[in-house]
Amino acid sequence: MTSHLERIGIQTTADRQLLDITPAVRAVVARSGVGEGRVFVNTLHTTTAITVNEGLEDLEDDLLELLARLVPAGAPYRHARFLHADGQMAVNAPSHLCGALLGMHTSFPVHAGRIVAGSRQTVYFVELDGPLHREYTVQVIGDPA
Amino acid sequence: MIDFHVHPVQVAELHAADPALDRAVRDVFGLQMPPQPLATLLLHLDAGGIDHAVMLPIDCTTAHGCTVVSNEQVAWLTGQSSRLIGFASVDPSLPEAPAALEHAVRGLGLRGLKLDPALQQFRLDDEVRAFPVYAMAETLDIPVLVHAGLSWAPKGRAALAHPLALERVVQTFPRLRLVVAHFGWPWVAETVMLALRYPTVSVDTSVLFSGTPAESLRQALTSTVGLDTLDRSLSRQIVFGSNYPRVDPKRAVWAVRELGLRPKLLRRVFHDNAAALLAPTSERP
Numbered sequence: 001m002t003s004h005l006e007r008i009g010i011q012t013t014a015d016r017q018l019l020d021i022t023p024a025v026r027a028v029v030a031r032s033g034v035g036e037g038r039v040f041v042n043t044l045h046t047t048t049a050i051t052v053n054e055g056l057e058d059l060e061d062d063l064l065e066l067l068a069r070l071v072p073a074g075a076p077y078r079h080a081r082f083l084h085a086d087g088q089m090a091v092n093a094p095s096h097l098c099g100a101l102l103g104m105h106t107s108f109p110v111h112a113g114r115i116v117a118g119s120r121q122t123v124y125f126v127e128l129d130g131p132l133h134r135e136y137t138v139q140v141i142g143d144p145a
Numbered sequence: 146m147i148d149f150h151v152h153p154v155q156v157a158e159l160h161a162a163d164p165a166l167d168r169a170v171r172d173v174f175g176l177q178m179p180p181q182p183l184a185t186l187l188l189h190l191d192a193g194g195i196d197h198a199v200m201l202p203i204d205c206t207t208a209h210g211c212t213v214v215s216n217e218q219v220a221w222l223t224g225q226s227s228r229l230i231g232f233a234s235v236d237p238s239l240p241e242a243p244a245a246l247e248h249a250v251r252g253l254g255l256r257g258l259k260l261d262p263a264l265q266q267f268r269l270d271d272e273v274r275a276f277p278v279y280a281m282a283e284t285l286d287i288p289v290l291v292h293a294g295l296s297w298a299p300k301g302r303a304a305l306a307h308p309l310a311l312e313r314v315v316q317t318f319p320r321l322r323l324v325v326a327h328f329g330w331p332w333v334a335e336t337v338m339l340a341l342r343y344p345t346v347s348v349d350t351s352v353l354f355s356g357t358p359a360e361s362l363r364q365a366l367t368s369t370v371g372l373d374t375l376d377r378s379l380s381r382q383i384v385f386g387s388n389y390p391r392v393d394p395k396r397a398v399w400a401v402r403e404l405g406l407r408p409k410l411l412r413r414v415f416h417d418n419a420a421a422l423l424a425p426t427s428e429r430p
Binding site: 011012013014015073074080081082085086087088089091092129130131132133 | 178181191353354357358
């Protein structure tokens, strides 16, 4: 059993957006040397998410609009105050709540040194409070090829 | 749109070139978030629809032995993007402060002065220390942004930042253009009184005490001042300021938009008033 982990930086460019990270995940699997195992993708932030869906612009827009309907910006959230631990206003409750709804990770089987995913499945890094420089991890665990 | 109140304390390129900046930002300014590339700052402006932003350093040499971003670092930033407007900061407790301000404006090309009496720990109406700095700012014909009211900085002392202390300054330097930050919260009424009484006093919108920026701004302005007062009496004396990175510029923009100001007033707050302050007297309408 071997483990290969990479920490990948990504510059987001908008308040909310979905970024296709599928090629980066595939590349880490290829570099890992793992033949049979599993790949895990995790975001390192609480106002971002990892999700998987069909890579279509209309669905991306629909997903962001669904989140805005489920977690309205103007509701009276408790998380709306100065956070001394950060030294800045913590006024992004909707971003955190959307992150909780979508989740922070995904995983896929690895077989014959390649990720096993459906042809329509796109791995997204979801920015929910950008723009910021963000990071996520890709870890491949399994038996060497 | 112009953001009149940005602290470039999180710019990774500045931290990489100046190891002392990290301590100043964390211990003195009180921001604990990790640095971000300069690109993120510019993208933040994009997210808020902001064209230009004023970069504010704070010279705390006497009070805390450091600068929370120096004049030279601000000058470097303005060289990286034409969207960034540099202000200077000098330490009024140092006798060379007026000369340092002259160098920052004439030598480095900075276009205004930032003073934070709470963090720099000087009295705004100190005739020996502060008045020579105001005199130089008046001579240089530059606007002066003054922190007033609540200071989120761990070493800030709000009592030194009471806006009423500026009245003697305004009367002594009648051509000096002052911008009182944060609507002076919690001394909003006193700040507005100054602006009503003295046309050379402007106010920035970065009110942040609790709740979202929209809630803070609405509560401060509607309960203490009244939006009609802004429109009737102060329409040329309010400038938009985000106070980034205490809060994201985009949310500060949303907060002002949610006030429901008339389009003409909104245009003045977001752009025209700041543009007039930044222009030399000879170029102002």
